[in-house]
Amino acid sequence: MKLVKSRLFVNSGKLAPYIFISPFIISFLVFGLYPMGYSITMSFWKWTAGGPQEFRGFDNFVKLLTSDPYFKLSLWNSFVLMIFGSGLQHLFAIPLAIILDDKSIKGRDFFKLTFFLPYITSVVSIVLIFSQLYDENYGWLNYIIVNVLGQDKVRWVTESVPIKTSISIMLNWQFIGWNTLIYLAGLQSIDESLYEAAEIDGATKIQQVFSITLPLLKPVIFFTLTLSIIGGFQIFEQPFVLLGGYEKMGGPGNAGLTSAFYLMATGFSYGRYGKASAIAWLMFIVVIVMNILHKKIVHSDE
Amino acid sequence: MKKNIFLLILVVSVNLLIYGNGTNEKSTSIPPIDMSKNYEITIGTWGQDVADAYNEALMKSDFTGKFPNIKVKFMVSDFSSHHTRAITTIAAGEATNEIEMLEVAQIAKFIEGGGLQPLDVEPFNGFDAGSELVEFAMVNASSKNGRLVAYPVDIAPAVLFYRKSLVDAAGVSLENLQSWDEFINIGMKLTKDLDGDGVIDQYAIPHAVEVSSVPLNGGMSGWFTKDGVPLEPKSKFMEALNLVKAVRDAGIDADLGTWSPPWLQSFGDGTIVATINGAWFGGALETYIAPETKGDWRVTYIPNNSAASMGGSYMSIPIAVPNDKKAAAWEVIKYLCTSEAAQLNSFRKLSSFPVLTTLYDNPVMDEKVEFFGGQKVRQIYSQVASKMPADPVSEYDPIARAIFGNYTTMVLVDDMPTTEAYSSALSEIIAVAD
Numbered sequence: 001m002k003l004v005k006s007r008l009f010v011n012s013g014k015l016a017p018y019i020f021i022s023p024f025i026i027s028f029l030v031f032g033l034y035p036m037g038y039s040i041t042m043s044f045w046k047w048t049a050g051g052p053q054e055f056r057g058f059d060n061f062v063k064l065l066t067s068d069p070y071f072k073l074s075l076w077n078s079f080v081l082m083i084f085g086s087g088l089q090h091l092f093a094i095p096l097a098i099i100l101d102d103k104s105i106k107g108r109d110f111f112k113l114t115f116f117l118p119y120i121t122s123v124v125s126i127v128l129i130f131s132q133l134y135d136e137n138y139g140w141l142n143y144i145i146v147n148v149l150g151q152d153k154v155r156w157v158t159e160s161v162p163i164k165t166s167i168s169i170m171l172n173w174q175f176i177g178w179n180t181l182i183y184l185a186g187l188q189s190i191d192e193s194l195y196e197a198a199e200i201d202g203a204t205k206i207q208q209v210f211s212i213t214l215p216l217l218k219p220v221i222f223f224t225l226t227l228s229i230i231g232g233f234q235i236f237e238q239p240f241v242l243l244g245g246y247e248k249m250g251g252p253g254n255a256g257l258t259s260a261f262y263l264m265a266t267g268f269s270y271g272r273y274g275k276a277s278a279i280a281w282l283m284f285i286v287v288i289v290m291n292i293l294h295k296k297i298v299h300s301d302e
Numbered sequence: 303m304k305k306n307i308f309l310l311i312l313v314v315s316v317n318l319l320i321y322g323n324g325t326n327e328k329s330t331s332i333p334p335i336d337m338s339k340n341y342e343i344t345i346g347t348w349g350q351d352v353a354d355a356y357n358e359a360l361m362k363s364d365f366t367g368k369f370p371n372i373k374v375k376f377m378v379s380d381f382s383s384h385h386t387r388a389i390t391t392i393a394a395g396e397a398t399n400e401i402e403m404l405e406v407a408q409i410a411k412f413i414e415g416g417g418l419q420p421l422d423v424e425p426f427n428g429f430d431a432g433s434e435l436v437e438f439a440m441v442n443a444s445s446k447n448g449r450l451v452a453y454p455v456d457i458a459p460a461v462l463f464y465r466k467s468l469v470d471a472a473g474v475s476l477e478n479l480q481s482w483d484e485f486i487n488i489g490m491k492l493t494k495d496l497d498g499d500g501v502i503d504q505y506a507i508p509h510a511v512e513v514s515s516v517p518l519n520g521g522m523s524g525w526f527t528k529d530g531v532p533l534e535p536k537s538k539f540m541e542a543l544n545l546v547k548a549v550r551d552a553g554i555d556a557d558l559g560t561w562s563p564p565w566l567q568s569f570g571d572g573t574i575v576a577t578i579n580g581a582w583f584g585g586a587l588e589t590y591i592a593p594e595t596k597g598d599w600r601v602t603y604i605p606n607n608s609a610a611s612m613g614g615s616y617m618s619i620p621i622a623v624p625n626d627k628k629a630a631a632w633e634v635i636k637y638l639c640t641s642e643a644a645q646l647n648s649f650r651k652l653s654s655f656p657v658l659t660t661l662y663d664n665p666v667m668d669e670k671v672e673f674f675g676g677q678k679v680r681q682i683y684s685q686v687a688s689k690m691p692a693d694p695v696s697e698y699d700p701i702a703r704a705i706f707g708n709y710t711t712m713v714l715v716d717d718m719p720t721t722e723a724y725s726s727a728l729s730e731i732i733a734v735a736d
Contacts, residue, residue, distance in 0.1 A: 046736075048697065049393045050417030069730050137557060138564050158715045244559065249704045252711045268386055270701045271411035273393050 039277040047274035060278035071279065073254055074262040075286065080164055081258060082232025085171035090224065092176045094217070097183030098209060112184070115177030123174075127241035130170050131157070134242070157243055163255035167238050175231075179224050186220030187213065222298045229290050233283055236260040259283050332625045334425040337371060341630035345617075346377045346399035348384040355651035359644035365637050372630050381405070392417045397620035400631040406442065406522050406614035409452055410699035413445045419619040419628055422450040426632050431640060435657045438692035442523050443616055446694075451618065455639045456654035458580025458613030459686035460520060463587070466600045466675065468492065468504065468575045476576060479605035482513070482545055489554035492575045505556035505574055507549070508565055512578045514546035514710060516604055520580070520612040524693030525702035525731075532702055532731045536724065539706070543713055543720035550714050570595055578604060580612035581683045585653025588673040596672070601679040609690045615654070655683055662688060698735035705730050 043060055046053040064071040096115065100108055118126065133141050134156035142153040156166045190213065198208050214221075239256035240246070246269035250257025257265075259279065267276030335341075347353055353376035359365070360374050377399055379387065388402040389411065404412075412418045421428035428450045432440055439454035464476050474488045489506030496503040507513065515521050517538055526532050533539045549555055556573060558565040568574040570592035577583070587599060604610065617635045619628055638644045645656040646666060661667070662684035670676040696702075709723040718726075 047393070048414075048417070049389050049411035050414070051393060051395050063736060067733050069733050132563065135562070135564065155715060158711065247704050247707060248711075249708050252708065252715050254708065265704070268389065269704070271389065271393070271697070 039280060042274045043277035043281055045274040047272075047277070049271035049273075052274075056274065060275050061282065064275070064278055064282060070249075070254065070257060070262055071259075071282075074250075074257045074259045077164070077250070077255065077257055078233050078235065078259045081167055081171070081235050082229060084164065085168040085235065086175070086228035086232035087225070088168065089172050089176050089179050089228065090221070092172065093179035093224075094183055094214075094221075096176070096180045097187055098213060100180065100184055101187040112181065115180050117177065118174045119178040121174075123237040124241055126170060126174055127238055130166070131242055134166050158252055160251075160253040160255040163239075163243065163251050163253075167235070167242065167256055170238050170242070171235070179228075182224050183217065183220060186217050190216050218298070222295070225294060225298075226291055229294060230287055233258075233287050233290075234260050236264055240264070259286075332419075332423075332425060332628050335369075335629040335633060336626075340371045340373070341627060342373050342375065343401060343627070343631050343634050344375045344377055344399040345401040345403065345634070346379075346384060346388055347403040348379060348381040348405075350378050351652060352403070353378045355648050355654075356638055356644075358651070359638060359641075359647040360634065362643055362647075364641065364643060369630075369633055372633060374634055392620050392622070395622055397622035400619065400623050400627050401635060402618050402620060403455070404452060404616045404618055406611070406616065407700065407703075409443055409616050410523075410695045410697055412451050412618070412697075413443075413695050414697045416621055418451040419621050419623065420449045420451060421453060421619070421632070421635075422448065425629050428453060431636055434640065434660050436659050436687055436690070438611065438690045439614060439657050441692040442614075442695050444695075446528065452616035453618070453635050453639050454614060454657040455617050455635075456582075456615050456648060456652075457657055457687060457690075458520075458582050458611060458655060459683050459690060460516065460578055460580055460604060460608075460610040460612040461601050461679075461682055461686060462576055462578050462604050463583060464576035464600055464602065465572075465574075465595065465598050467598050468572060469600075472575075477602050479603075482548070482605050485513075485605040486548055486552045486554060489549070489576075490552055493554045502553075504572060505568075506554040507576055507578070508556050508558040508568060508574050509560065510546045510549040510555040510557075510714060511707075511710060512560075513549050513555075514542040515612070516578060516608050516610045517542045517545065518610075518706075519691055519693055520610045521703050521707070522611055522614070523695045523699065524691070525699045525706070526694065526696040528694050530696065532698075532735065533706070533724065533728050539724055539727075540720060543710060543723055546710055547713050547720060566591055578612075580614075581655040582613055582653050584671075584673070584679065588653075597675045599674050600677055601674055601682050603682065603686065609686050611690050655687060659688070698731070701735050702731050705734070 042052075044055060044057055046056055046060075099105065100111060105111075133139050136142060136153060136155055136158065139156070141156065145151045146153050154162050156162045194212050194216075195208055198212060203211065235258045239250055239258055239261055243251040243256045246265045249265065250261055260283070263276050263279040263283065266272045266279060345353070345356065347356070357374070357376065378384075384403075385405065385408055387398070388404065389408065391398050392402070392412070419426075429440070432450075432453065435454060436457060439457050440450070443452040443454060444450050462476060469476055469492065472491050472494070474491050476485075476488060479485050479488070492504065492506040493502060494504045495501060518524065524538070527534050556568060558568055558574075564573075569577070569587060584599075584601065587593075588596070592599075617639065619631050619635070623631065638648075640658060642658060642661055642664070645658045645661055646664070648654045649656055649661075649666070656662075667680040667684050668678055669680065671679050706727045709718070709727040712718040713720055713723045
């Protein structure tokens with residue numbers, strides 16, 4: 001009887017949809033849901049390189065929020081880098097996209113490619129090049145600052161403020177092109193007739209930007225800023241490579257210790273996997289809250 | 303969405319049930335090697351040169367003749383990837399290789415709490431088999447309750463490397479220095495503006511931090527007392543901080559980050575006269591850092607005849623390896639770590655200094671080394687190795703090392719008073735090490 005039912009199920013074509021979605025479902029269960037569940041489990045334990053040691057309940061979370069001196073600092077560092085590293089990009093990307101959208105500009109494709117190149121370059125390569133630029137004694141930047149501008153050399157990677165500046169410069173350089181292309185795609189969906197009508201009404205280019213372009217680009221700005229908030233809290237490779245790996249803990253004053261960096265160091269350098277999982281889930285909550293706030297601000301006038 | 307949340311809760315619940323007993327250790331009943339059975343043992347390691355050297359040793363007849371039933375394979379990746387893979391796999395209670403090589407700095411993570419097969423129990427009896435291995439290396443792999451979690455395969459006694467031509471040109475000597483003050487005074491004579499353009503071209507050493515690591519035994523142990531108190535005795539850590547400040551204030555270090563391109567270049571172009579490092583560094587100088595300086599480098603004792611460890615490697619068996627393969631894996635480890643043939647082979651091929659103390663009197667230690675102008679440098683290495691301090695190792699060492707290292711940098715770049723650096727580091731280590 002069961003066999004007959006199974007055959008009917010197969011022959012009726014009801015099985016086909018399940019087979020078609022099974023690659024995703026299986027991948028999601030194995031590589032998505034299971035690791036998430038595993039990390040929640042780990043976050044309730046003292047879980048070291050030797051495996052689970054003792055059940056701690058919410059202790060890992062409580063300690064991170066109360067007594068751990070690095071977690072709050074790392075959140076602050078991530079927030080600062082999110083503003084000046086991830087957020088600042090948009091102030092460059094939007095004008096660049098508007099300029100590139102002007103069909104009278106020659107070599108638009110060349111500029112698009114040039115701006116996009118840093119995005120597809122390996123982060124490690126970028127950081128290695130920037131670390132030579134930033135080298136305190138032999139770097140080009142300090143050579144110009146000292147020999148051309150006559151100023152004192154800057155300790156780009158050994159002092160607190162310059163560390164954040166140097167990471168922000170790198171992030172801006174790397175991601176401005178990516179955001180420019182996203183905005184460019186958004187601009188191309190704006191109806192040309194709106195600009196023609198504005199011109200007939202005597203609106204200047206600047207007035208057109210503020211009255212037509214930016215309001216209609218708002219959904220794209222919301223999308224890219226959301227990505228920037230998420231990306232801002234995932235900054236890891238840049239400070240990790242630039243500041244000398246886990247052992248340096250983000251450099252003097254832990255100025256480059258982002259939340260993702262602290263998570264990775266806690267897990268993979270100090271062998272505290274339970275605590276690292278707790279950091280990951282706290283970061284998840286912070287990113288969710290930031291995005292809810294962002295959505296409320298952007299849509300406050302609707 | 304509701305289904306996903308339900309599945310997530312299900313996964314968490316199942317995991318909590320699985321790990322409810324708080325341990326992933328398996329039964330300790332380990333059968334001895336069965337000579338009628340064939341074994342395939344995989345060693346996870348970093349660097350193809352390391353794998354080649356060990357493979358060559360394991361092909362020797364004294365191993366193949368005794369264990370024809372053991373076939374050894376290697377899983378090789380770069381240093382960082384190897385450790386990330388090995389450690390995360392072990393932490394998850396799994397095993398991808400029967401043997402995992404671990405760099406000395408990683409061992410502390412496994413000292414308490416399992417993950418690795420204790421090697422002091424039957425059928426390994428690691429302490430007995432390792433009675434000829436250098437003591438400090440065995441202590442560094444032992445837990446408070448006497449568990450031996452890994453086996454040392456090489457060590458790196460710290461010595462002072464220097465370029466003879468540059469030292470002679472300054473009319474000084476770096477031999478038999480009795481104190482760090484004497485070293486700093488000579489360092490000031492070695493630090494020079496050679497072309498008179500107002501910019502220093504030649505420094506005594508690459509970075510002040512390498513000097514401060516000597517009182518801390520290279521930073522691989524001694525961060526906590528046996529009772530778990532961090533940064534004691536205070537005098538040892540204050541000495542490190544004061545020393546790093548004195549070196550920087552004297553202006554004798556070039557402030558070159560380790561492994562940066564200028565650092566690598568400095569050993570060949572004459573920017574650096576001397577450096578403190580482990581014995582392995584001699585091999586690195588000879589093969590790829592500054593082979594063109596052959597004959598000019600010399601080796602001597604660190605000032606005050608201090609002994610410190612600056613590197614080393616261990617072999618371990620993850621606890622999740624099937625019990626019936628552990629004895630065979632142990633035979634491989636035992637051969638590579640305790641046989642003179644294998645240890646000498648690694649020494650010649652990799653410049654990895656032996657852990658086997660019986661080799662310290664071997665004629666190979668009296669051989670002249672051409673790269674060092676015919677100096678018998680191995681005698682110095684073995685003398686330092688024989689007296690290296692056996693400080694306790696704690697699972698929190700990596701955290702303490704990172705925090706203290708960070709405050710050492712702040713003494714250097716932010717002029718933070720050394721007493722403040724010590725107390726701040728202490729309070730943060732106490733807060734984080736839980």
